[in-house]
Amino acid sequence: MAELNTLVADKKSLANLDVFSSTLQELASTDKHILAVTSDSRGSGKLVPFGQKYPSQIIEIGIAEQNLVGVAAGLASTGKKVFAVSPACFLTARSFEQIKTDVAYSNNPVKLIGISAGVSYGALGSTHHSLHDFAALRAVHNLIVVAPADNFETEQAIRLAAQTDHPIYIRFGKKAMPLLSEENQQFEFGKGRIVNEGDDLILVATGETVYPALQAARQLENVHGIQATVISMHTIKPLDYALLTSVAAKGCPILTVEEHSVYGGLGEACASFLLENGFRNRFKIMGIPDEYTVTGSQIEIFDHYGLSEIGIADMALNLLQKHA
Amino acid sequence: MSLQELARKSVTYRKNILKYIVGAKAGHTGGSLSCVDILNVLYNYVLNVSPETAKSPNRDRYIQSKGHTVEALYVVLADKGFFPESDLETLCKYQSHYIGHPTRKVNGIEQNTGSLGHGLALSVGTALAAKLDELTYRVFTLLGDGELPEGSNWEAALSASHYKLDNLCAIVDKNTLQISGPTADVCNTDPLDKKFEAFGWAVRHVNGHDFQELTEAFDSLPFEPGKPSLIIAHTIKGKGISYMENQLKWHHGVPNQEQYAQALTELEEAGMAL
Numbered sequence: 001m002a003e004l005n006t007l008v009a010d011k012k013s014l015a016n017l018d019v020f021s022s023t024l025q026e027l028a029s030t031d032k033h034i035l036a037v038t039s040d041s042r043g044s045g046k047l048v049p050f051g052q053k054y055p056s057q058i059i060e061i062g063i064a065e066q067n068l069v070g071v072a073a074g075l076a077s078t079g080k081k082v083f084a085v086s087p088a089c090f091l092t093a094r095s096f097e098q099i100k101t102d103v104a105y106s107n108n109p110v111k112l113i114g115i116s117a118g119v120s121y122g123a124l125g126s127t128h129h130s131l132h133d134f135a136a137l138r139a140v141h142n143l144i145v146v147a148p149a150d151n152f153e154t155e156q157a158i159r160l161a162a163q164t165d166h167p168i169y170i171r172f173g174k175k176a177m178p179l180l181s182e183e184n185q186q187f188e189f190g191k192g193r194i195v196n197e198g199d200d201l202i203l204v205a206t207g208e209t210v211y212p213a214l215q216a217a218r219q220l221e222n223v224h225g226i227q228a229t230v231i232s233m234h235t236i237k238p239l240d241y242a243l244l245t246s247v248a249a250k251g252c253p254i255l256t257v258e259e260h261s262v263y264g265g266l267g268e269a270c271a272s273f274l275l276e277n278g279f280r281n282r283f284k285i286m287g288i289p290d291e292y293t294v295t296g297s298q299i300e301i302f303d304h305y306g307l308s309e310i311g312i313a314d315m316a317l318n319l320l321q322k323h324a
Numbered sequence: 325m326s327l328q329e330l331a332r333k334s335v336t337y338r339k340n341i342l343k344y345i346v347g348a349k350a351g352h353t354g355g356s357l358s359c360v361d362i363l364n365v366l367y368n369y370v371l372n373v374s375p376e377t378a379k380s381p382n383r384d385r386y387i388q389s390k391g392h393t394v395e396a397l398y399v400v401l402a403d404k405g406f407f408p409e410s411d412l413e414t415l416c417k418y419q420s421h422y423i424g425h426p427t428r429k430v431n432g433i434e435q436n437t438g439s440l441g442h443g444l445a446l447s448v449g450t451a452l453a454a455k456l457d458e459l460t461y462r463v464f465t466l467l468g469d470g471e472l473p474e475g476s477n478w479e480a481a482l483s484a485s486h487y488k489l490d491n492l493c494a495i496v497d498k499n500t501l502q503i504s505g506p507t508a509d510v511c512n513t514d515p516l517d518k519k520f521e522a523f524g525w526a527v528r529h530v531n532g533h534d535f536q537e538l539t540e541a542f543d544s545l546p547f548e549p550g551k552p553s554l555i556i557a558h559t560i561k562g563k564g565i566s567y568m569e570n571q572l573k574w575h576h577g578v579p580n581q582e583q584y585a586q587a588l589t590e591l592e593e594a595g596m597a598l
Contacts, residue, residue, distance in 0.1 A: 035456075056456065062486075067445045067479035074449020077435065078381070078457070097439055098476070102446055106428060106436040 016154040016172035016208075017115055021046035023158040024083060028054045034162065035059060035075060037084045039068045045085040045115050065090045069098035073108040081111070081162050087121070088114025088130035088171045096136055103167045104142040111161045114171035117147070118208065118259030119293055119301045121174075126292040130171065135264025137169050138237045144168040144189050145236040147207030147259075150180045153234050156187035164189075173208050173259070175298060180214060180232060192240040198227025201316055202247045202281075205257040206233045206266045208298075209286075209307055213257050216312035226320065239269050248274055253282040253319040257312060259302075262287040284319050286312065325368045327535040328598060333403070334364050335595040338564045339588060340399040340409070346584050348416040350424060354574035356396035358499040358532070358559040359466060363400045365538040366464060375405045378432055382461045385450050387435050389443020390468035390497060391425040392576075397433070398422060406432030441474025443467065444494060448483045451492040451552075462491045462545070470502030473511040478523070481552075485524025490546035493553045494525075497532065499561040503575050516556055525554045532557030565590055 028034040028050065036047050037059045051058040059075075061068045065086055072084035084091070091114050092099065103110045114130060121128035137145050144166060148154040154172055161168050168189075180195045187193070195210065196217050205213035210232040220226040229247055233240065248254060254274070256267035267285030274281065286307060294304050302308050306315060325333075337360045345351030366386055367373075373383040388397055395415070402409040407430065414420035421429040425438030435446050447465040454461050467477065484492055496516065504510050513519065517527040526547035530537040538557070547553045561575070562568025565587045568577075579587060 059452065061483060064479035064482070066441075066476040067448070067483055070442060070445025070476065070480060071449035071452065071483060073435075074446040074451075075453050077446070077450060078453035080453055080456075098442065098445070101436060101439050102442055108435075 013176040013178055014151055015174055015176050016148055016151060017046050017174055019151045019154045020113065020158055020172070021050060023155050025050050025053060027159070027162050028057050031081065031162070032057065033079060033081045035080050035082045037061060037068060037072045037075065037082055039063055039065050039086040039090070041086050041115065044087065045113070047085060065094040066098050069095040069110070069112070070102050072110045073098070073102035073106060076108040076110045083111045083113050085113040085115060087128065088117035088133055089121070089128050092130060092133040092136060092169070099137065099143070100140050104140045107142060107167065109165045109167055112169040114169060116174050117171035118173055119288070119298050122296050122298045122301050125295065129293055131261040131288050131293070132264070133169070133171060134236050134258070134260050134266060138264065138269060142167060143237070146170045146189065146234055147236060148172055148234050149205070149207055149210035149232040150177050152179055153187060153232065157234070160187070160189060171207070173298065175208070177208065178211055180210060190235045190238040190240055192231045192233040192235070192243045194229060195232050196228060196230040198229050199250055199252065200226045201228040201252050201320060202250065202254040203228050203230045203257065203312070203316070204233050204254060204266065204270055205230065206236060207259050209257040209259050212302065212307060212309045213312055215309035216316060219309060219313045220316055224317070226316070228316070233266055236266055236269060239273065241273055244270060244273060245277065248279045248281055251281060253284070255284050255286060255312070255316055255319055257286045257307060259307065260287050262289055282319055282322060284315060286315060327539070330364055330368060330535045331598050332595065333368060334361050335591055335598070337364060337396070337399050337403070339591050341395050342579060342584060342587050344399070344412045344415045345395055345578055347413060349578055350416045351395045351578065352392040352576050353578065354501070354561040354568060354571070355390065355393040355468065355497070355499065357563045357565065357568065358561045359390070359393050359497040360396040360400070361533045361535070362466060362495055362497060362538065362557055363396050365535060365542065367400045367404055369539055370542045371464065372461070375431065378406065382459050384461050385434050385447070385463045387443045387447050387450070387463070387465045388426050388437055389465050390440070390471055391437035394424065394426050397426065398430070401430070401432040404432070440468070440471035441476040444477050444480035444484070447492055447494070448480050448487070448489060451484070451489040452487055454491050455487070455489065462493065464493050464495065467494055467496045469496055469498045469500065469507050469513065469516070470510070472496070472513045472516070481520065481523045481525065484552040488550045489552045490548070490550055493545055493555065495555045495557055497559050498556055499559045501561045501570065501572055501575065505572065520554045524551060526551040527554045527556060529556045529558065532559035533563055564594065
C-alpha cells in the first residue's frame, strides 16, 4: 500500500471547511454570480474573509433556516450560483420541506452546504448532530448528495458544484483532514474513488470515516497480511453502482463505514443495491447506532462507536473470521 | 385595459374555473373564485410578462404561494396565451401537467408551490436578485390568509424588510375561511396590518373584488420607498356564485351538473349587467 500522506494529525493540515471557504473565494473572484447565503453562520462557515473581500456576494439571513433555503431558491431561479451555508443538522432538518419543494422539485440549482456535519459538534449533543441527512435527502428526487473525505474531494466538489446546474447537498466536518492519497487526479459526482486495492475485503466509506477506514486497511495489511480495497464513496446519491458491482464480484466481505445513523445511509444504500442484484457477500454496516450519541469530541465519539482505525479493523477481522 | 374590460374578463375566468373543475371533478373552487380578480388585475394590468418574455431576465415575477387555487392561475395564463386553453381539459387527469398545484412544467409558472408558506421566501430571494443585478423587475406573490400561521412566512417577512425590498409586493387573499373553519377561529392572525407594519412593511387594505381599488393600489407601488408592500385584499370565498359565497364546503367542493348550470346562469347575468 502506498504510504499515506502524513499531513494526518498535523495541525498544519486543513479542514475541509477551510478548503470550501478558500475555494469559494477563488471562484467568487472571477464570477460575480457566486453568492454565499448564510444563517448567522458566517463565522462557523469560515466565510468572514469571503464577506470582507466580496461584501456584495454574501447574504445574511439570520437564524432562519427555512427562509435561508427559500431565499436561496429564489436567488438561484434568476441564474445566481447560490451556496446556502448552514450547520448540516439545521439545514437538513429544519428546512427539509424547502429543500424538497423549493430546491429539488422546482429544480432551483442551490448548492446546499452542510457544515459541521455528523458528530463534528460532538460535545454540543444530539441537537447539533446530523445523523439523518443522508437518509432524508437520499429520498429526495433530483438532489445530488455528497460527503467529501479529504481536502482534494472538497475542492473538486465545490468547483464542480459551481459549474453544475443541478441541486446538490455537500456536507463535511470541522477537523483537519489528511489527503487520502498522492494521486488525486479524478473526481466526478457519482463515481467513487478507490484509495486502496485488495482482494480480501471491501471497505466502503464516506466523508470523514474514509481516513480511519484507510488506516484500518493499513493495519490489517501490516499485522495480518489482509489486503483490503478501500473506496471513498463521496457521492451517496447517485451511488456508484458500477463500482459496487465490480468490487462485490470479488466475493469477499463488504464493510461500510459512515458518520451517520446506521439507518438509511450509505450502508443501507449499498445493501439494497447488492441484494437486489444477487450479491451475497458477507456484509456489515458501521455507523452510529439507533441512539442519541454519547458526549465527547468527534474523535471520542468515533472511538466509542468503533468508527476508529482499531474499531474498523476489529470489525473487519470479525467479519473475515465468520467468512472463513 | 379598462375597469369594465377587467370586469368582463373576470366573468369569463369564473366560468372557465368552474368548467375545468367540473371537468376534472376536482379543484379548489372557493379560493380560486376569491383570488381570480386579483390575478386578473395582475396579468392584465400590472405584470410586465407575456409568453414572449416568459424567460426574459427582466420580466416581472408572480409566485402563487397559495398553490391550491391554481385553477384561477391556469385560466388566466391560458387567456394570456401561455398555453392553449384546451390543455385544461386534462386538469388533474392521468399524466397531465396541469395538476392541482402549480408546477414549472406549465409554461408561465415561475415556481412549484403547494406546500403552504413557501412563496414569500422564494419571492424575497427573487426580489433580492433584482436588487443585486440592478434590474427593474418586480416580484408579486399571493398569500392565503389561512397559510399565514406557517412560521416561514414570518421569517421571510423579516428578510424582506431587512433588505428593503420595495420591488416586492405580497397580496393576502383574505377570504377569512380555511378548510377547518373561519381563519379567525383556526388561528387568528389579526390584526394583520399591524403585524406586517411591525415587521417593516407598508400595508394597504383593498376590496379584492373592486377593480378600481386593486388598480389604484398596484399603481401606488411601492407604498413607501425602501419597504416591501403588502396588499390585504378583502375577498369572498366562492365570490360570484350565490350558493358558494362564504360557504366552507366550497373550499374544494365540485358542483354537480345542476349546480354548475345555476352558476353559469348567474355568471351570464352578471356579465350582461356590465
